[in-house]
Amino acid sequence: MAADLAESIIERDEFIVTKGKNKKQLKCDADSSAGCVSQRACVYCGARVVLNPITDAIHLVHGPIGCATYTWDIRGSLSSGAELYRNSFSTDLKEQDIIFGGAKKLAAAIDGLVEKYQAKLVFVYSTCIVGVIGDDLEAICSAASRRHNIEVIPVESSGFIGNKSAGYRAAGDALLRLIKPFESTVVEKNNSINYLGDFNLAGEAWIIQNYLRQMGVELNVTFTGDSHYTALKSAPNARLNIIQCAGSMIYLAGKMEELYQIPYIQISFLGIEDTAASLRNIAAALGEESMIVKAEELIAKETARVENIIKGYRAKLEGKKAAIFVGGGFKAISLIKQFREIGIDVVMIGTQTGRKEEYEIMNELVDDGTVILDDANPAELEKFMMEKGANLLVGGVKERPLAYKLGIAFIDHNHDRKHPLSGFEGAVNFAEEVYSTVCSPVWKSLTSLGMGSGVENHG
Amino acid sequence: MAEKNKENVYFRNVNENPCNMCMPMGGILALKGIEQSMVIVHGSQGCSTYMRRHIAEHFNEPVDVGSSSLNEKGTIYGGEKNLRQALDNIRKVYHPNLIGIVTTCLAETIGEDIERITGQYLIDKEMEEFPIVTASTPGYGGSHFEGYFFTLKRILMQLTEAAEKNNKINIIIPNISPADIREIKRMLALMQIEYVLYPDFSDTLDRPFAKPYTKMSNGGTKITEIRSMGGAVATIQMGITIEDGISPGKYLEEQFGIPLYNIAIPMGVESTDAFINTLVEITGKKVPESMKQERGRLLDGMIDSHKYNFQGRSVIFGEPEMAYAVTKICVENGVFPAVVATGSQIGKFNQLVTAAVADCPEQSKILIETDFSHILAASKEGKVNIGIGPSDGRYLTEKGGIPLVRLGFPIHDRVGGQRLLSVGYTGTMMLLDRITNTLLESKYKSYRSSMYEKFYQQG
Numbered sequence: 001m002a003a004d005l006a007e008s009i010i011e012r013d014e015f016i017v018t019k020g021k022n023k024k025q026l027k028c029d030a031d032s033s034a035g036c037v038s039q040r041a042c043v044y045c046g047a048r049v050v051l052n053p054i055t056d057a058i059h060l061v062h063g064p065i066g067c068a069t070y071t072w073d074i075r076g077s078l079s080s081g082a083e084l085y086r087n088s089f090s091t092d093l094k095e096q097d098i099i100f101g102g103a104k105k106l107a108a109a110i111d112g113l114v115e116k117y118q119a120k121l122v123f124v125y126s127t128c129i130v131g132v133i134g135d136d137l138e139a140i141c142s143a144a145s146r147r148h149n150i151e152v153i154p155v156e157s158s159g160f161i162g163n164k165s166a167g168y169r170a171a172g173d174a175l176l177r178l179i180k181p182f183e184s185t186v187v188e189k190n191n192s193i194n195y196l197g198d199f200n201l202a203g204e205a206w207i208i209q210n211y212l213r214q215m216g217v218e219l220n221v222t223f224t225g226d227s228h229y230t231a232l233k234s235a236p237n238a239r240l241n242i243i244q245c246a247g248s249m250i251y252l253a254g255k256m257e258e259l260y261q262i263p264y265i266q267i268s269f270l271g272i273e274d275t276a277a278s279l280r281n282i283a284a285a286l287g288e289e290s291m292i293v294k295a296e297e298l299i300a301k302e303t304a305r306v307e308n309i310i311k312g313y314r315a316k317l318e319g320k321k322a323a324i325f326v327g328g329g330f331k332a333i334s335l336i337k338q339f340r341e342i343g344i345d346v347v348m349i350g351t352q353t354g355r356k357e358e359y360e361i362m363n364e365l366v367d368d369g370t371v372i373l374d375d376a377n378p379a380e381l382e383k384f385m386m387e388k389g390a391n392l393l394v395g396g397v398k399e400r401p402l403a404y405k406l407g408i409a410f411i412d413h414n415h416d417r418k419h420p421l422s423g424f425e426g427a428v429n430f431a432e433e434v435y436s437t438v439c440s441p442v443w444k445s446l447t448s449l450g451m452g453s454g455v456e457n458h459g
Numbered sequence: 460m461a462e463k464n465k466e467n468v469y470f471r472n473v474n475e476n477p478c479n480m481c482m483p484m485g486g487i488l489a490l491k492g493i494e495q496s497m498v499i500v501h502g503s504q505g506c507s508t509y510m511r512r513h514i515a516e517h518f519n520e521p522v523d524v525g526s527s528s529l530n531e532k533g534t535i536y537g538g539e540k541n542l543r544q545a546l547d548n549i550r551k552v553y554h555p556n557l558i559g560i561v562t563t564c565l566a567e568t569i570g571e572d573i574e575r576i577t578g579q580y581l582i583d584k585e586m587e588e589f590p591i592v593t594a595s596t597p598g599y600g601g602s603h604f605e606g607y608f609f610t611l612k613r614i615l616m617q618l619t620e621a622a623e624k625n626n627k628i629n630i631i632i633p634n635i636s637p638a639d640i641r642e643i644k645r646m647l648a649l650m651q652i653e654y655v656l657y658p659d660f661s662d663t664l665d666r667p668f669a670k671p672y673t674k675m676s677n678g679g680t681k682i683t684e685i686r687s688m689g690g691a692v693a694t695i696q697m698g699i700t701i702e703d704g705i706s707p708g709k710y711l712e713e714q715f716g717i718p719l720y721n722i723a724i725p726m727g728v729e730s731t732d733a734f735i736n737t738l739v740e741i742t743g744k745k746v747p748e749s750m751k752q753e754r755g756r757l758l759d760g761m762i763d764s765h766k767y768n769f770q771g772r773s774v775i776f777g778e779p780e781m782a783y784a785v786t787k788i789c790v791e792n793g794v795f796p797a798v799v800a801t802g803s804q805i806g807k808f809n810q811l812v813t814a815a816v817a818d819c820p821e822q823s824k825i826l827i828e829t830d831f832s833h834i835l836a837a838s839k840e841g842k843v844n845i846g847i848g849p850s851d852g853r854y855l856t857e858k859g860g861i862p863l864v865r866l867g868f869p870i871h872d873r874v875g876g877q878r879l880l881s882v883g884y885t886g887t888m889m890l891l892d893r894i895t896n897t898l899l900e901s902k903y904k905s906y907r908s909s910m911y912e913k914f915y916q917q918g
Contacts, residue, residue: 009548032504034528034541035548041512042505064564064598065474065802066481070509072851074871087832092474093599098568109473128503128565129599132534159503160534160565378523379552379674398512402521406672446668 009036015375020368026359028374031163037377039325039398040352042159044127046167049075049415050248051123051155051174053199056082056228058119060089062106062137063127067159068092075415076201079226084117093129103135110144110152121229122152123174131158151229153177164327165247165353172252175223176259179235187236187260192220193282194238194262196253197245197330198269200225201415204422208269211423215283215294223249236260240285242267242278247328247353268330269422271338271430272303272310302424310341313431318343320438323390325350325376325399326413329358335394335413336365342431347388350376378402392438407446409437475832476854478776479802481598484510485606486561487524488634488868490592492658493614494679495556499525499545501538501573502563506598517869518637518664518877523674525549527566534569539576546580546591553674557590557682561610567597590682592617602803604778607634608698609705611658614685621715622690627653628741629688629717631696631707633724633780634868637665639882643725646883649747650738655684655691657707665877689715693741695734699723700779700808724784725882726890727791728757753884760888764895765793771898774798774838774855776831776848777867779805785847785866786815792891795819797841800826800834835859845897850876862901864893 014027032038044061048071052059061068068090079085091109093102110122122144126137137154145152157170181187193212198205205225212219220238221231241256241264243249253264265285267278276299283295322344324335332351339346346366350373351358362372371384378399385393385408392409393399403410411433413421419433420426483500487510490498500507507526515522525548527533527541542560549558560573577591594613596606611631630647632640640661647654662678688694694717696708703709712719720741725734731754735746771794775785779801789796796819799812809825816823824837831854838846838859846852846863850870855861870876881890 009551011544011548031530032526032528033544033548035499035525035545036528037507037523037525037549037552038504038528039508040504041508042503045505045509060473064481065477065479065602066484066506066509066564066598068474069477069480070513072476073854088476090474090477091472092477095597095599098564098597098599105472112473128534128563129568132565132568159505160529161531163504377552378521382672382674396512397516398508398522401515401519404519405521405666405668407668407670446670448670 009033012036012380016371016373016380017363019363019366019370019372026363026372026374028354028356028359029165030375032375037379038375039377039396040164040375042164043162043167043170044125044157044159045071046164046248046353047125047155047157047171047174048167049199050168050171050224052085053077053224054121054123054227054229054232055079055085056119057085057121057123058089058113058117059085059087059123059125060091060109060113061125061127062091062093062102062135063125063129064093065090067125067127075199076417077199077225077415078201078203078206081226082228084119089113098129098133101133101135102130103140106135106140107144110140111147114144114148114150120150121178122150123155124152125155126158128159131161151178163353168248168353169251171248172255175232175252176255178232181236189239190218190220190237192218192238193240193242193286194220194235195222196241196243196264197249198222198225198422199245199415202418202420204269204420204426207420207423207425211279211298212282214298215279215291216288217282217286217291223252236262238262240265242282244268244330245328246330246358247355266330268334270331270334270426271341272306272424272427273337273341274334275423275427276303306424306428309428310431313435314341314343316435316439320344320391321347321389323348323381323385323388323393325381325393325395327352327396329354329362331413333358333361333365336362338427338430341427342434344434346370347390348373348384350374382406392434407443409434409440409443411437474830476830476851477802478800478830478834478851479602479604480513481603482596482601482606482609483561483563483598484513485603485608485634486559486594486596486610487514488603488660489607489610489614489658490559490561491522491663492632492660492679493557493559493685494681495675496559496679497523497525497549497553497555497557497675498559498561499527499542499549500563501527501542501560501566501571502529503565504528506563513869514664516871519874520664520666520877523553529565534565537569538566538571542571542573542576543580546577555675557592559610559614560591560593561596561606562594563596564598567595567600590618604634604780604803604805605705608701608707611707612705612710615688615707615710618682618685619689619711619715620686622687625687625690625692627655627687627691628738629691629694629708629711630654630656631694631698632656632658633697634778635724635781635882636879637661637877638880639886642880642883642886646735646750647738649750650735650742650744652738652742652744655688656680657685657688689717691717693718693720695720695722695737695741697722697724698780700783700805700811702806723787724780726784726887727788728754728761728884728887729791730784730787731882731884731887750884757884757888760891761792764891767895767898767902768891769793770902771795771845771894772797772841772843774800774834774841774843774846774848774861776800776834776846776852779803779808781867782848783808783811783815786812788887788891789847790815790819794845794894795821796823797821797843798824798826798834798837800829800837802829804828831855844901845894847894862897864897866890
């Protein structure tokens with residue numbers, strides 16, 4: 001286990017367990033330790049990830065330029081309509097603004113943008129600096145809101161107030177303000193459902209929407225992939241919320257249950273097993289016989305279509321070992337099952353912001369000896385991947401070069417992916433991607449040049 | 460939205476799609492070129508993670524950067540505890556020979572005195588000899604361009620002594636590609652010049668695949684070399700656009716009386732000649748025959764392509780130093796620089812570019828401290844048909860149909876940014892070919908249909 005690591009950082013011990021060896025509870029949902037080279041971003045990042053897919057909103061960052069630069073159009077969320085969300089607007093605070101305050105600049109920025117783009121919705125993201133210089137975001141936004149008769153919603157996302165999860169919560173609060181019915185509106189319940197925690201990366205929300213349509217389930221609005229102002233406003237009318245990315249959405253779902261009496265169920269469309277189970281659960285939750293029948297038809301048809309393809313990949317991948325380090329717990333859990341579908345065991349698993357309940361499920365699902373870790377850093381990822389003999393890593397942009405430098409295959413499971421990994425469609429893509437990287441011929445070339453005698457294999 | 464205050468300078472309330480990054484980003488890049496060094500970003504966790512992601516995606520290298528992970532408590536009561544913990548942990552895991560600390564908006568606004576904190580840390584740990592270098596780089600204080608040179612200057616201020624005279628030339632390297640740095644080293648070797656190249660991230664950010672993996676990569680300017688820069692015969696600084704206040708070369712001149720030759724990046728015939736002639740002037744060495752041949756080949760290629768290039772109307776954007784160097788290449792080859800733009804606020808830029816384009820048949824538009832929405836508008840107005848700059852310029856392709864020659868930092872949507880060779884006679888030829896071929900590609904794509912539409916009449 002981690003404690004015998006010569007270079008281990010003591011504060012990190014509680015965040016790492018090996019299944020079967022430790023009885024201790026894994027620590028999670030805590031601030032990152034200084035100097036640990038955490039892979040996490042900040043509160044602002046969490047909030048921006050969740051809200052950015054809202055296509056017809058102005059996303060205005062109140063702060064110095066960097067926060068807007070590093071988040072400009074870096075996500076693969078697709079839109080069927082507006083493209084406004086693909087811009088990164090910033091008040092570009094400078095030294096004099098820090099001294100004299102940025103309130104006037106912000107008000108003028110909102111005025112200018114609303115006039116130019118005619119948007120009905122503006123999100124104003126707070127950054128570290130705003131939290132310190134004390135610009136009254138609430139007052140500025142509500143004044144602008146009255147001036148233009150549109151929604152101008154402040155997002156309390158100062159980077160230092162917590163970790164990425166705090167950003168999910170800030171986004172949840174912003175969404176709750178957005179969907180709050182006008183006083184004159186009576187919430188009329190209909191038969192539709194809301195889909196929470198799909199950001200329509202590479203059209204994933206569209207794939208799921210098609211499934212639901214085939215089952216006769218009406219989708220009200222997706223939070224927040226390919227969503228827009230008017231659709232989001234109707235959210236309280238739905239009769240059920242289904243949640244995919246629980247890390248970012250469980251808070252919002254809880255609040256919607258409390259405020260609008262919308263119950264929620266957790267689902268996952270990653271992998272055949274979870275996709276089929278989720279479709280069944282949705283039909284069961286809605287309780288209509290025709291949906292249950294249609295769900296079974298859909299599952300049977302789609303499973304038949306993809307089963308053999310996946311089996312083909314499984315034959316080539318059987319026995320390989322995977323390491324997982326992703327953002328949220330829901331994704332990690334699904335990945336364990338999805339890897340099993342293609343014959344791969346998980347030997348290391350961790351997340352940036354997984355919750356206690358999610359880690360408990362991971363612990364149940366993995367084999368003895370698997371390392372489970374929260375908020376890992378490159379040194380730990382390297383150590384455990386090498387120790388456990390992982391053949392591939394699933395992660396994001398920052399983890400990719402590390403895997404490649406170690407000579408290990410890699411799966412991009414991040415927000416800028418260009419191909420869908422959801423549903424039956426996505427299960428095939430996933431298997432194909434795993435095959436394309438694990439079985440690539442490049443690994444055969446990783447030999448070293450010997451002294452005169454040709455090559456010596458290092459792999 | 461933009462109020463034209465002075466000629467070419469825009470003071471505005473909102474930045475629409477940034478054309479620059481923030482100051483600490485430049486600090487990280489500079490420090491990555493120092494041998495066995497680690498960087499700590501003093502601020503909230505997100506700053507370090509965002510910048511790591513941005514750098515890693517360009518170079519396709521693991522980029523480990525520490526953070527003091529400032530939280531709410533640290534923001535209110537000061538971040539000393541966090542910074543000390545970060546120093547402890549970084550030393551424990553990475554065993555660096557030098558630690559650089561760059562600050563952020565947050566650290567500067569709450570008034571962190573990092574020199575005092577690190578001074579006290581070294582005393583407490585009884586390691587006063589250990590080099591910790593600090594640079595105050597608030598995100599609102601300037602762009603990554605200023606952050607880069609300012610950090611280089613700060614390192615010299617803290618490490619360089621009045622050394623014994625030596626025969627070396629200090630070569631101060633701007634933010635060019637690792638391939639460019641290697642090319643400059645090759646040219647210096649050809650000329651048999653003794654030198655200290657500062658900084659040198661040609662290996663640290665573009666390392667060969669090798670087993671076993673080490674957390675710290677080889678290469679970089681040695682600390683002993685940096686200390687000895689005070690005894691050099693001269694400094695050649697490829698930083699003609701930088702202001703004296705942040706100029707490492709100027710510092711060496713004022714502090715140690717080392718003659719400074721401030722030149723443009725050796726791109727294009729004139730600027731590369733200036734580099735070679737400066738070397739000859741300082742050392743009295745002869746230009747080797749092979750170098751003359753390289754130059755001759757470049758001239759030959761320029762003649763071969765001149766008519767194609769004449770059809771180019773370019774928008775050049777990015778860091779001031781790179782944008783200036785590219786402007787020179789365009790002018791030399793008859794590609795009209797219709798728009799020359801930088802997101803940085805550099806006073807000398809306007810004057811230098813104005814002089815460079817003085818002989819062009821039309822007036823160029825020069826934009827300073829600008830954003831991509833202004834660059835796009837100016838490009839449309841200037842009937843631009845080719846863009847040259849970092850990959851954020853894909854916005855110009857998408858919105859304005861302008862084909863893009865990717866150059867500089869960052870390049871995120873194509874591989875190989877670290878391998879792009881554009882300096883020296885040979886590198887210039889390679890860049891020029893990329894420019895010419897992009898123009899040719901547009902030509903071949905459209906000439907049949909455009910001629911048909913223009914001239915064909917049914918008889």
